Amino acid sequence: MYSKIIGTGSYLPGQRVTNDDLAAQLAAKGIETSDEWIVTRSGISARHYAAPEQNASDLAVEAARKALEMAAKDVSEIDLVIVASSTPDFHGSFPSTACIVQNKLGMKGGGAAFDVQAVCSGFVYAVSVADAFIKSGAHKNVLVIGAEVFSRILNFEDRTTCVLFGDGAGAVVMTASSEPGILATKLHADGSHSDILSIPGNLAGGALAGSGYLHMDGPAVFKLAVSVLEEVATETLEAAKMTPSDVDWLIPHQANIRIMKGTARKLKMPEEKMVVTVDQHGNTSAASIPLALDLAVRDGRVKPGHNVLMEGVGGGFTWGAILARM
Template structure:
C-alpha cells in the first residue's frame, strides 16, 4: 500500500494591529521620510500590513494558527507527533531553543514528539511542507504540524522606505497527515548560495554579533531572479507529478509582490482568477505568506476538495521551491 501525506486542516493568524499605507506614510513623514499609498501600491500591490504587539513572539502567532488548523482537522494537540516551524524571526537568537519546541509547549503537547525549525526565509513553508511529506511517506511520523510564522517588523529598518513598507507579521499552519489518498503530489526544492547577498540580514555570529541587524534587499535583483526561478520550479513539480499547467486549479505563490506574482502566473499561462492573492492585506509575511493565503482560500470556499494547488516561493539564501498538492 502506497502511503501519502494529505493536508487535512489549515489555520492562520494576523496580529490585531493593522497598519494601512497611509498610516505608515504618516509615521515615516514624521521622521522626514517620504512615501505614499500610491507609491507602495504601484510597486508592490500592498495596501496594509499587521504588526505584532510588543509582547508577541513568533511562537505566540504560530500557536494560534496551529490551534485553528487542529480544530479544522478535528485533532487534539497530542495527536501531533512532529512540529516543523519555518521562521526567520525565531523567539530566541539562533533558534536556540527552537521556536518549534516553544510552540509544542504552548500547545500543551506532552507526547514527546519531535520539534524542529527550518530556515529558508520566504521559501521556508515550502521547504517545511516538503520535509514533513518525506517523513510521513517514510512512515516515521503520522501527523505533522507545519507552520510558517514571522514577526518581520522586528528586523525592519524604518529609515529605509524601500523595505519597511513591504513586510508584515503573521502565521499560517497546516496539519499534514498520513493518508491512503494522494495529497502532496510532488515537490522541488533548490538553492543558490552565490546570491546570498541580495536578500539578507547582514549581521553575523562568530562568538559575538556584528553588523546591522536589519533586513537588506536588492529589490531589482530579487525581482529578476524570482520571476525566472518560480516558473521553472513550477514546471519541475508538474513534471514530477506527470501533470500539465492546465491541471492547476489554484496557484498560491509567496505573497511578496503583486508584480512578481502576476508575472509568474502569466508565464505559467494561468489567468489571475486562478491565483490566490492576499499580499494586499498583509504584505510580505515571509514563511507565513503561503499558509496565510491557503487558509484564506480554504475558509472562504474557493479551494475545494479534489482541487490541485501549486504552492511556490523564493527567499533569501537564495532559496526557492514548489509543492503540488491535491486538497
C-alpha cells in the same frame, strides 16, 4: 502511503497598518512615501504588526490551534512539529521556536520538533520535509507552521524595504493517507545569490556585530524570482505528470503583485486562478503561503479535490514548489 493536508489555520496580529498610517510614521522621520508609491511598486495596501509582547511562537500557536480544530486532531496525536521562520523567538536560534510552540500547545510525550530556515521559501521546504517523513513511515501526523514577526527586523528609515513586510502565521496539519495529497515537491537553493537578500549581522561576544536589519537588492531579487518560480512550477508539474491547466489554484509567495502576475503569465494561468493576499498582508515571508491557503480554504475557493500549486522564493537564495490535492 501518501501525505495529505487535512487542516489549515492562520493568525494575523491585531495592529493593522495601512499605507497611509505608514506614510505618516515615516514622514515624522523626514522620509517621503505614499499609498500610491507603495501600491504601484508592490500591490500592498496594508499589513499587520505584532504587539511588543508577541513573538513568532505566539502567532504560530494561534494559527496551529485553528488548523488542529479543522483537522479534528488533538495535540496528543501530533508526533512532529516543524516551524519555518526567519524571525524566531531567540535569535541565537535555540531553543527552537518549534519546541516553544510544542510547549505552549501543551504537547507531551516527546514528539519531535524543529525549525526550518529557508526565509520566504520556508513553508514550502517544511511541507516537503513533512511529506518525506510521513511517506517514510517515521511520523503520522505533522503540524507545519510558517510564522514571522518581520516588523522586528525592518529599518524604518529605508522606505524601499520597510513598506513591504508584515507579521503573521499560517499552519497546516498533514497526515498519512491512502489517498494522494502532496503530489510532487521540488526544492532548490543557490548560495551564490546570498548577498541580495540578507540580514548581514551575527552574534559575537554576546553582542550583534554588523546590521540586524533586513537588506535587499530589490531589482536583483525581482529578476531572479520571476525566473526561478516559473522553472520550479514547471518542474513540479512535470514530476506529477500534470500541466498548468490541471491546476485549480496557484498560491505563490505573497511578495510583490508584479512578481506574482509575472509568474502566472509565464505559466499561462489566468490571474483569476491565483490567490492574492499581498494587498492586505504585505510580505509575511514563511507565513505568506499558509496564510493565503487558509483564507482560500475558509472562503470556499479551495475545495476538496482541488489541485493547488504553492511556490516560494526567498533569501539564501532558496526556492521551491508543492503540488497538493486538497
